[in-house]
Amino acid sequence: MNQLGFPNEVTAAEILRESTLGGAIALCAKVAGLEPKQVNAAVDGDKAQFSRWISGGEGITWPKLVALMDACGNDAPLLWMLHARGYDLHSLRRRETETERLLRLKIEEVAALRRVLMAGQGA
Numbered sequence: 001m002n003q004l005g006f007p008n009e010v011t012a013a014e015i016l017r018e019s020t021l022g023g024a025i026a027l028c029a030k031v032a033g034l035e036p037k038q039v040n041a042a043v044d045g046d047k048a049q050f051s052r053w054i055s056g057g058e059g060i061t062w063p064k065l066v067a068l069m070d071a072c073g074n075d076a077p078l079l080w081m082l083h084a085r086g087y088d089l090h091s092l093r094r095r096e097t098e099t100e101r102l103l104r105l106k107i108e109e110v111a112a113l114r115r116v117l118m119a120g121q122g123a
Helices: 012-016 021-032 036-042 049-055 062-072 076-084 098-122
Strands: none
Touching: 012 021, 012 076, 021 036, 021 049, 021 062, 021 076, 036 049, 036 062, 062 076
């Protein structure tokens, strides 16, 4: 996960209620509890950029969209786009991050060592 802020849960039902990308961008900020001024600061945008994205008056570039989602701690606009392209949001899953993979491997290693230790004590 590349999110810099604390993750903020956004449900598929919330995303499916939005009819435009602008609505999904607004949802992204709303779920995070951010005001437009805070969003503009987080993405290094001008004063009214967030409003133009919401209204559809201006497109959003990928780097700004990533910065927005990172600042808000959710991927609502990305998920909205996937749904708009015909993807089932309920069957999507995140890939395991490198940190998650390392943690999983260490947990498995500790469990294996415990089994060896317990087998040695029982002998």
